[in-house]
Structures are given as structure tokens and as C-alpha cells.
Amino acid sequence: MASLSEMYDVGWEEMRDKLRKWREDNCRNSEQIVDVGEELISEHASKLGDDVWIIYEQVMIAALDCSRDDLALTCLQELRKQFPDSHRVKRLTGMRLEALERYDEANKHYDAILQEDPTNTAARKRKISILRAQGKSTEAIRELNEYLEQFVGDQEAWHELSELYINEHDYGKAAFCLEELMMTNPHNHLYCEQYAEVKYTQGGMENLELARKYFAQALRLNNRNMRALFGLYMSASHIAASPKVSAKVKKDNIKYAAWAAAQINRAYKTELLTATRELSGGKLFNRTYY
Amino acid sequence: MAGPELLLDSSIRMWVVLPIVFITFFVGVLRHYVSQLLSSDRKLDLEQVSDSQVLLRSRVLRENGKYIPRQSFFMRKHYFNDAETGFFKRVKRKVVPKNPMTDTSMLTDMMKGNLTNVLPMILIGGWINWAFSGFVITKVPFPLTLRFKPMLQRGIDLLSLDASWVSSASWYFLNVFGLRSMYSLILGQDNAADQSRIMQDQMTGAAMAMPPDPNKAFKSEWEALEVVNHQWALESVEEELMARDLDFGGIFSANNS
Numbered sequence: 001m002a003s004l005s006e007m008y009d010v011g012w013e014e015m016r017d018k019l020r021k022w023r024e025d026n027c028r029n030s031e032q033i034v035d036v037g038e039e040l041i042s043e044h045a046s047k048l049g050d051d052v053w054i055i056y057e058q059v060m061i062a063a064l065d066c067s068r069d070d071l072a073l074t075c076l077q078e079l080r081k082q083f084p085d086s087h088r089v090k091r092l093t094g095m096r097l098e099a100l101e102r103y104d105e106a107n108k109h110y111d112a113i114l115q116e117d118p119t120n121t122a123a124r125k126r127k128i129s130i131l132r133a134q135g136k137s138t139e140a141i142r143e144l145n146e147y148l149e150q151f152v153g154d155q156e157a158w159h160e161l162s163e164l165y166i167n168e169h170d171y172g173k174a175a176f177c178l179e180e181l182m183m184t185n186p187h188n189h190l191y192c193e194q195y196a197e198v199k200y201t202q203g204g205m206e207n208l209e210l211a212r213k214y215f216a217q218a219l220r221l222n223n224r225n226m227r228a229l230f231g232l233y234m235s236a237s238h239i240a241a242s243p244k245v246s247a248k249v250k251k252d253n254i255k256y257a258a259w260a261a262a263q264i265n266r267a268y269k270t271e272l273l274t275a276t277r278e279l280s281g282g283k284l285f286n287r288t289y290y
Numbered sequence: 291m292a293g294p295e296l297l298l299d300s301s302i303r304m305w306v307v308l309p310i311v312f313i314t315f316f317v318g319v320l321r322h323y324v325s326q327l328l329s330s331d332r333k334l335d336l337e338q339v340s341d342s343q344v345l346l347r348s349r350v351l352r353e354n355g356k357y358i359p360r361q362s363f364f365m366r367k368h369y370f371n372d373a374e375t376g377f378f379k380r381v382k383r384k385v386v387p388k389n390p391m392t393d394t395s396m397l398t399d400m401m402k403g404n405l406t407n408v409l410p411m412i413l414i415g416g417w418i419n420w421a422f423s424g425f426v427i428t429k430v431p432f433p434l435t436l437r438f439k440p441m442l443q444r445g446i447d448l449l450s451l452d453a454s455w456v457s458s459a460s461w462y463f464l465n466v467f468g469l470r471s472m473y474s475l476i477l478g479q480d481n482a483a484d485q486s487r488i489m490q491d492q493m494t495g496a497a498m499a500m501p502p503d504p505n506k507a508f509k510s511e512w513e514a515l516e517v518v519n520h521q522w523a524l525e526s527v528e529e530e531l532m533a534r535d536l537d538f539g540g541i542f543s544a545n546n547s
Binding site for chain 1: 339344346347524527530531
């Protein structure tokens with residue numbers, strides 16, 4: 001089988017740079033990482049210098065995603081040889097055990113890390129993900145709450161908690177978590193949109209109003225958020241259709257819904273037309289492999 | 291400008307000025323690596339980390355509270371500031387004053403700091419003073435008063451010599467502070483060869499992640515949060531949004547990831 005570098009005519013430096021870009025953007029394209037990374041470490045490990053260790057870590061996590069335990073074990077052994085006492089490597093060992101579903105051993109690993117270093121957030125978060133993987137949502141929620149009491153600033157954790165609450169249909173608490181995220185990231189349109197959706201699902205006149213406002217805010221932050229546009233239309237029409245509202249509110253919401261509908265039509269008519277023209281002009285295969 | 295213009299031997303420039311620059315520079319680089327080897331890991335206290343994050347959250351609430359609904363803002367403000375149950379009122383941390391004499395970790399840190407920074411400076415300064423004594427090195431470009439003479443002209447007892455002419459020891463000290471920017475260029479920011487920063491740290495007291503008294507920090511945060519009002523940023527968001535058509539710019543294009 002031809003190697004990647006022959007197939008796509010890329011050198012090892014380009015492969016390394018691609019890996020770095022994925023690492024910085026936090027992409028989860030595990031299969032691509034495994035392909036590129038495996039070739040890089042088997043053929044060019046000596047040329048990478050000190051970069052090789054972080055590439056080992058990146059490839060190992062991607063390998064666990066693709067259930068390539070052989071590759072994961074190789075990477076882990078190299079890292080263990082180089083950094084025998086590192087907590088970071090111990091966490092990777094625990095992650096491998098999690099991937100093999102040996103949850104009790106993984107838990108023991110993480111407990112050992114936490115005994116040495118109580119402020120280690122990574123180990124705590126792994127323990128919570130074990131609970132989640134085992135399907136114990138209520139315990140995961142409880143542990144995550146305790147974790148967040150101590151580390152109030154951890155945004156990843158707030159997002160995870162909001163997801164857990166949504167799964168449990170506890171929309172009020174999910175909204176609280178999303179509010180934390182909105183405060184720390186006021187310009188992120190996705191959090192506004194998710195918050196609006198939660199409010200819309202909760203239902204009730206006040207929540208619908210809030211939902212409409214936050215859909216509008218998401219649109220203001222990013223004009224291209226189609227989902228928010230639809231959400232705006234739905235919440236406005238829902239309010240307008242409700243029998244209990246005053247005439248003025250009804251009129252306003254009808255106006256909003258009409259505006260949203262007009263924008264949707266405009267998007268699909270004009271933009272889709274230009275896009276189809278582009279496609280038929282032969283630009284279909286413009287995207288490269290990566 | 292009073293005083294004669296002296297003509298210095300050019301070998302002074304070659305054999306004194308430049309060597310002092312190199313010596314100072316390399317000693318600084320050496321100091322950086324030695325202090326890295328000797329440095330101990332700073333153990334973070336869980337409570338300190340937790341407190342600093344709480345303060346951060348409260349600050350974020352003050353600054354960005356206008357993006358969340360009024361109800362939620364007041365709920366959080368109540369959580370922090372309520373007279374009986376508020377976090378800032380309720381939580382009192384036990385403050386152990388860190389006495390530098392008895393606290394062992396701080397003592398060893400201080401000793402290491404002294405060893406790597408002050409000692410080489412004294413040693414090298416003294417050696418330079420001894421080795422390169424008896425002549426002036428250079429002239430500082432600005433006039434100095436007579437009071438600087440004994441300080442800057444060690445070993446030269448000429449009464450009529452202008453105070454602007456300085457000896458090697460003063461050139462050495464000039465280098466120590468002047469090469470700071472060179473160090474950050476070569477060793478990256480936050481390097482241990484940066485002496486003046488170390489001295490600044492020593493002057494401001496314990497340079498830890500949290501101010502030594504979390505209670506004071508809580509109190510000031512409480513006051514700051516009390517005065518904040520909620521100005522909802524989304525009051526008229528629909529009107530602002532619908533003032534113009536949305537810009538879809540290539541929303542369905544193939545290159546849009």
C-alpha cells in the first residue's frame with residue numbers, strides 16, 4: 001500500500017505542520033490523525049526532535065478513538081520510557097484502560113494521581129467521563145457539580161454539565177450552565193443559540209420571549225447562523241399565535257416572523273443560486289484531501 | 291562643558307569594554323540555566339486555585355453580566371453578595387501569615403534566589419573592579435555632578451576629572467541592567483537572568499498566584515459587585531438586527547467549512 005506521502009506528494013514537514021494545526025484547532029478527525037501520525041512516527045521519528053513526544057500523545061488519543069490499541073500501546077510505551085513519573089502520561093494510561101473498558105483499573109490510576117496532586121483537573125475530569133461512559137448520568141452530574149464548585153472557571157466542564165442536564169431534560173439547570181458560558185464568551189454566537197433553544201424547549205411566554213431575543217443576538221453576532229434564523233421565526237410565530245398576548249405584542253411578533261421568513265427566502269433563493277452556479281462551473285472538487 | 295576632552299587608548303575599547311559586555315552577558319545566561327536547574331516546583335494549594343477562580347467569575351459577572359437575563363444576573367449577585375448567605379460574606383479563609391524566617395519553603399527559595407543572583411553580581415563586580423582598575427573606560431553622554439565621582443570613579447583619584455568619565459565597575463553595572471532586553475530576546479520572556487524583575491518581586495512581597503489575604507480580596511470584590519447594575523444588552527436587539535438585511539456572504543458555498 002502506497003504511503004500517504006507518496007499518494008499526496010507531501011513531505012514530512014508538511015505532515016508535521018498539519019498535525020500541529022489540528023492540535024491547535026482541537027480537531028477531532030481521528031482517522032486522519034492516525035493515518036498521518038502513524039506514518040510520521042514510523043518513518044520520520046528521528047527528524048522530529050522534541051516534537052515527537054507531543055505527536056505521540058496526539059496520535060495515541062486518536063488511536064484510542066479508532067480502537068487501534070496496538071498503535072496506542074506503542075505510543076504509550078515510548079512516552080512512559082521517556083517520562084516515567086509524569087502525571088500527564090499516567091492520565092494517558094488511564095485513558096487507554098478506559099478505551100478497553102477496564103474502568104475500575106482506570107479509576108485506580110486516576111485516584112493515585114489525585115492523591116499526589118489534588119489540583120490535577122485532568123484526572124478528575126476523566127473520572128467523570130468514566131461515569132458518563134458507564135451511563136451513570138446522575139452520579140456524573142453530581143460529581144461534575146462538586147468539581148465545578150471548586151473549579152468555577154472551567155468552561156469545558158460547564159458545557160459538559162449543560163449537555164448532561166439537557167439529556168436529563170432538566171432545562172432550567174442547563175440554562176444556568178449556558179448562562180455561565182455566555183458570560184465568559186459574550187461574542188460566541190453558538191452559546192447564545194444553544195441557550196435560546198433551551199429556553200424555547202422550556203416553553204412558557206417569558207421563556208419564548210427570551211428565546212426570541214437570544215436567537216436575534218446569535219444572528220447579530222453571526223449573520224450566517226441559519227439555525228438561529230429559523231429559531232427566530234419559530235419563536236416569534238409561536239408568540240404571535242398564542243391567544244394570551246396583547247395586540248401590540250402580537251403585531252410586533254408577526255412583524256419579526258415576517259422579516260425572518262423574508263430573510264430565509266432570500267438566503268435560499270439568491271445564495272443557493274450562486275452556489276449552484278459555482279458547482280456546475282466545475283468547482284465541485286476544489287477541496288483537497290485535508 | 292568643563293573639563294578637557296580625553297583621548298582614550300583604543301586598546302581600552304578592545305580589551306576592556308567589549309570583554310565586560312561579554313562577561314556580563316554570559317554570566318547572565320549561565321545564571322538563567324542554573325536557576326532553572328535549582329528551581330523547585332511551586333505546589334499549588336487547592337483552596338487558592340479555587341478562590342482565584344471564584345474571584346475571576348465574580349469579575350466576569352460584573353463585566354459581562356449584561357449579556358444574561360436580569361433574573362439570572364440577580365440570582366448570581368445574590369449568591370455572592372447576600373448579607374447572610376452570600377459567598378463573600380460567608381466564607382472567611384484562615385490566613386496564615388507567611389513569616390519568611392520560619393516558613394521553610396520560602397526560606398530555601400530566598401536563599402536560592404540570593405545565591406544565583408546577588409552572589410555572582412558581587413563576585414564579578416569585585417573582580418572587575420580589581421582587574422580593570424586605575425583607568426577610565428568611557429564617558430557617559432550626560433553631565434554628572436561631583437557627588438557621583440567617588441561612586442563611578444573607583445580607584446582614580448583625580449580631583450579635576452569630569453564626573454562623566456566612569457570606571458569599569460560602573461560600566462559593568464550599566465551592562466547588567468542594559469542587557470535585560472537582550473536576555474528576553476534570546477531566552478524568551480520570563481527568564482531568570484532578568485535581575486531587576488527579581489528585585490521587584492522581592493520588594494512587592496510574596497509573589498504568589500493569590501494575594502496573601504483572600505479575605506481582603508473578597509471584601510473588595512463584594513464592594514465592587516454591590517454597585518453594579520444590570521443594563522441588559524438585549525433590550526432592543528430585534529430592532530438593531532432588523533435594521534438591515536442579513537449578510538449571507540457565501541453561506542452555501544463549497545469552500546465554506
